[in-house]
Amino acid sequence: MFVYRTIEDLNMIWRHAATAKTAVVIGGGLLGLEAAKACLDLGIKDTHVIEFAPRLMPRQIDEAGSEILIQKLKELDITTHTGKNTAAILGNETIKGMIFTDGTILSTDMLVISAGIKPRDELARACGLTVGPRGGIVVNDHMTTNDEHIFAIGECALHNSMIYGLVAPGYEMADVVATQLAGAAKEFAGFDMSTKLKLIGIDVASFGDPFISGDEARTIVYRDNHRGIYKRINFSNDGKELLGGVLVGDAEAYNMLLQICKNKMALPPDPMDLIIKAKEGAADAGAGVVALPDDALICSCEGVTKLDICNAVTGEGCETVDAIKKCTKAATGCGGAHQW
Ligand SMILES: Cc1cc2nc3c(=O)[nH]c(=O)nc-3n(C[C@H](O)[C@H](O)[C@H](O)COP(=O)(O)OP(=O)(O)OC[C@H]3O[C@@H](n4cnc5c(N)ncnc54)[C@H](O)[C@@H]3O)c2cc1C
Missing domain, CATH: 3.50.50.60 (FAD/NAD(P)-binding domain)
Known part of the structure; x- marks a missing residue:
């Protein structure tokens, strides 16, 4: 049984995977899915994800998005079990399987636990x-x-x-x-948790308030079961402000939608264009990189703004992506900013 935290954990997982026939990951969040894909890539054909909540990535995506994601994982040969609560782990010295509260049993010879943060307090x-x-x-x-x-x-x-x-x-x-x-005043006012799943080869992203609905907002959903694409955007009742959304299967528009949402930029007359025509729709809306404000955050890991990057190009003479990375540190954390 392994946790998924440090490089030492990864080395142990790597060594054990060479002899394992089945792998189970507890936790269908961002890291759990990455861990499951890693097990698959290490040659374990029978890989399962166990999620306690009724859907995958419950903090980021809705039920319909999760359904498409589960379908995509199945195509990769990862079996998902949602709404499953582990009651016991079987085996002495080495793991043999798991029992769930619904009485079912799953045999396995490897378990990776990725079920949230335990603060070192x-x-x-x-x-x-x-x-x-x-x-x-x-x-x-x-x-x-x-x-x-x-x-x-x-x-x-x-x-x-x-x-x-x-x-x-x-x-x-x-x-x-x-x-x-240093003697000045500053407060922490919470933080935007917009996110995009990487590594697994499936685009999954959520931004702003992905779940807002009812009287507070209007929602447009685009769903293509054949290609495995689900897109949802939530916007204000007057159609002027993008409030949040979910993208599964195609997250090309993520960076632009995130900026439109964060900077309260104008939406096209038909907000549907944002997810159907993706980048063109955003351009029609007067968005596009040129329209982004100088303080638009391009790399949130390193806190690099559009202005920082423009200055690196015009002021520091950076002419390649590598030079900009070296100069600003953009895209040197999770790498997401590369897509810009
Ligand atoms: C596999 C994995 C992938 C991730 N990928 C991303 C990603 O792509 N993007 C992203 O934004 N985040 C990612 N994260 C999350 C990110 O790593 C954490 O949010 C971040 O490292 C938290 O920083 P921290 O300094 O609070 O804690 P840590 O980085 O955990 O550092 C805390 C340090 O304090 C030490 N420590 C604990 N107790 C004591 C003590 N009593 N005395 C002295 N030292 C102590 C610990 O040993 C540790 O070295 C990932 C996390 C994991 C596990």
């Missing part, structure tokens, strides 16, 4: 700092704990009942603390 607990009911050091908007001399940032910090599992919010938290230590 043991030091804080020992010091008597306040921690959340499910772990995480409670912080306010200044990133201070209940002891005003102690800050907490990153995945160990619990801000507004939320643990952020991405590097970008961690950098922002660090900036909040550094700014205050």
Whole structure:
């Protein structure tokens, strides 16, 4: 049984995979799906994903998006079990299988657990700092704990009942603390959790508020079961503002939709053009890279804006993508910014 965290974990998974016939990953979130694809790529033909929630990536995509994703995973030979709760793990010394609360059994000789973040808050607990009911050091908007001399940032910090599992919010938290230590004021106001799944070869993305519906918003859905494409956008009732969305099977429009959403840019007269005509639709809407404001965040991991990149080209003479990466650090984290 393995966790999926460090390079040492990956080396152990890699070694064990050489002898394993079946692999199970607990957790159908971003990392769990990446881990399942890695098991497959390591030659384990019988690979399963177990998800407790009724759909995959429950924090990012809706039921219909999850259905298309499950279909795509099946085509890759990854079997998905949603709404499954593990009751026990079978075997002595080595794993033999798993029993679920519905009484079913799945035989396996390898298990990777990727079921969320467990904040390393043991030091804080020992010091008597306040921690959340499910772990995480409670912080306010200044990133201070209940002891005003102690800050907490990153995945160990619990801000507004939320643990952020991405590097970008961690950098922002660090900036909040550094700014205050330098004598200026800065608060952490939460962080955009828009995301795009990579590595697995299937496009999955969500941005803004992917689930908003009902009286608060209008939704347009495009679904193509044949090609395995699902696109959903949510926009304000007056059709002027993009509020969020989900993309499965084709996330080419992700970066542009994210910027339109974040910067409250004007939408085309028919918002459907945003997902049907993808880039052309965005261009019609007066968007496109040229229309992006200077402070549009192009690389959220490294906090690189459009202006930073323009300055690297015009001011520093960077003429290749590699030169821009070296100069600005854009696309050197998760690599997502490459697509621009
Ligand atoms: C497989 C994997 C892939 C990921 N991919 C992405 C991605 O593509 N994009 C993205 O944005 N995020 C990604 N993440 C999440 C990202 O890695 C984390 O959000 C980020 O590393 C959190 O930073 P941190 O400094 O809070 O914690 P960590 O990076 O975990 O660093 C905390 C450090 O503190 C040490 N430590 C713990 N307790 C103590 C103690 N008592 N004393 C001293 N040291 C201690 C730990 O050993 C560790 O080295 C990924 C995570 C994983 C596991």
